[in-house]
Amino acid sequence: MRMPQDELHDRVGLIEVVNRVLDKGVAVTGEVVIGVGGVDLIFLGLQLVLSSVETLDRLESLRPLSRGPEGTRAQPRRLHPSGPRAAADPSGDG
Amino acid sequence: MAEERTYLYCVTDAEVEVPAALTGLADQPVQTLRAGDCAAWFSVLEAAPPVSIAAVQAHNAVVQAALERAEATVPVRFGQVLEGTEALRRHLEQQDGYGEQRARVRGCVEFAIRILLRPGGGADADAGEARTHAADPARGTARGSGAGADSGTSYLQARARDIHRQRRRKEQSSALAEAMAERLDPLVRDRRIELAEQPPGAMVAHLVQRSRAEAYLQEARRLAEDVEGGRALVTGPWPPYSFVEGG
Numbered sequence: 001m002r003m004p005q006d007e008l009h010d011r012v013g014l015i016e017v018v019n020r021v022l023d024k025g026v027a028v029t030g031e032v033v034i035g036v037g038g039v040d041l042i043f044l045g046l047q048l049v050l051s052s053v054e055t056l057d058r059l060e061s062l063r064p065l066s067r068g069p070e071g072t073r074a075q076p077r078r079l080h081p082s083g084p085r086a087a088a089d090p091s092g093d094g
Numbered sequence: 095m096a097e098e099r100t101y102l103y104c105v106t107d108a109e110v111e112v113p114a115a116l117t118g119l120a121d122q123p124v125q126t127l128r129a130g131d132c133a134a135w136f137s138v139l140e141a142a143p144p145v146s147i148a149a150v151q152a153h154n155a156v157v158q159a160a161l162e163r164a165e166a167t168v169p170v171r172f173g174q175v176l177e178g179t180e181a182l183r184r185h186l187e188q189q190d191g192y193g194e195q196r197a198r199v200r201g202c203v204e205f206a207i208r209i210l211l212r213p214g215g216g217a218d219a220d221a222g223e224a225r226t227h228a229a230d231p232a233r234g235t236a237r238g239s240g241a242g243a244d245s246g247t248s249y250l251q252a253r254a255r256d257i258h259r260q261r262r263r264k265e266q267s268s269a270l271a272e273a274m275a276e277r278l279d280p281l282v283r284d285r286r287i288e289l290a291e292q293p294p295g296a297m298v299a300h301l302v303q304r305s306r307a308e309a310y311l312q313e314a315r316r317l318a319e320d321v322e323g324g325r326a327l328v329t330g331p332w333p334p335y336s337f338v339e340g341g
Contacts, residue, residue, distance in 0.1 A: 012208050012327045014147070019297075021150045024335035025171040026195065028102060028185060 098178045099139040103156040104333070105192045106164040108133045113163075118156045119143050127182055132191035134182055135160055143173060157333045161203065166196035169333040195338045202283055202301045204337065205330035207314060209270050210295040211263055212324045263294040266323060271296035274317055274326065281310045286336050295324065299336035307331060 101119055108128045112135060116124045122137035135156060143149060153172050160167045176182045186192075271287045275298050279285070284301040302310045311328065318326035 009327055009329070013329050016206050016208065016329050016332065017154050018147065018150055020169075020332060020335035021154050021172045023171070024338075025169040025333075026105075026192070026338050027171045028174040028176060 099142070100176045100179055100182050101137045101139050101143055102170045102174045102176065102182065103135045103137075103153060104160050104170050105132050105134050105168045105186070105189075105196070106160045107131065107166055107196070110160065110164040113159060116156065116159055117152075119149055119152050124156055124159075127179055127186070129183055129186040130191045132186060132193070132196065134186060136179075136182060139175070143175065145173075154333075161331070161333045166200040167333055168192045168195045168199065168338050169335045192338075199301065199334040199337055201305075202303050202334060202337075203307060203331035204334040205300045205302055205307075205310060205314065205328060206332060206336075207271075207274060207298040207300070207318065207326055207328050208295065209267060209274070209298070209321065209326045210324050211266055260291065263291075264289055267294060267296040270321060270324065270326075271298050274298060274314075274321075275300075277317060278310065278314060281306050281313060284337055301334055301337045302331075 101122075103118060103124065108131050110133065112124050112126050118124045118137040120137070120139055120141075120143070122139060124135050124137055126133045126135055150172055157167065157169045176185060267289050268287075271289070275285050275287060278300060282300040282302050286299040288297045288299075290296060300310065300314075311330075314328045318328050
């Protein structure tokens with residue numbers, strides 16, 4: 001059975017392809033013959049990622065807290081939006 | 095005679111051969127046009143290229159094939175069509191064979207770290223409270239004739255909270271992306287950071303030398319496991335789409 005994380009990774013991979021191919025790379029300025037309906041494609045990609053994250057969060061909330069020996073590993077220093085000082089403070093909410 | 099559409103995928107080193115069975119958009123064979131020390135990979139299409147997820151993936155597959163074989167591949171954006179191979183040859187000459195761009199990405203691949211803020215956490219909790227208040231009819235009726243004014247005030251308060259929440263999300267995304275990028279700087283040649291509003295988060299693109307790709311991936315994945323308030327996913331190697339510009 002595939003893990004939700006794998007599915008999310010695949011979907012993020014798809015959005016990375018769509019964003020890159022439609023929005024980045026060199027453009028042949030002045031000689032482009034067609035236009036691209038890129039907005040719809042990008043919107044679709046974003047929706048895929050958004051729904052994936054929400055699904056993953058729901059699935060993870062149903063998992064048991066203990067994962068056996070693997071779950072007992074030491075917690076490394078975490079990246080935190082407010083920086084290392086706040087990350088070291090377990091009471092901080094950022 | 096029908097107009098010839100020359101669909102361009104990428105520009106790469108001249109000595110690299112296209113795999114024999116490689117096809118691109120509309121299942122058309124991929125061909126090369128050599129000019130000096132560079133070669134353009136293209137297909138001849140009978141009609142305007144289809145616009146779909148499958149077409150985007152087909153475009154990327156051709157560029158990936160070049161990336162696997164050449165030291166320097168300049169990806170071209172989807173949908174670039176020229177009127178025949180002579181127009182393509184002129185274009186390559188005008189751009190000096192994309193020599194500057196090829197030098198910039200030579201020996202490198204791109205990786206992406208997509209950072210997604212967790213919905214419902216942090217600033218989102220404030221916004222949820224704002225929405226609850228704005229939709230609470232009891233707050234409007236409690237003041238009798240002032241209901242209209244109160245609902246207007248609630249709306250403005252909710253709007254202010256939304257703006258505050260968006261600003262906080264941007265700050266969080268930016269801080270996470272910067273923190274991750276700084277830790278990976280010793281392993282990369284260049285980087286780009288883009289903030290995204292929907293879904294909230296950021297994308298860090300890294301240009302990484304192939305010889306350091308394994309070390310980069312190992313470190314990036316380790317960091318990605320420990321993002322607080324969201325999650326991060328590492329993808330790649332990609333052709334260096336984010337590190338070439340213009341045309």
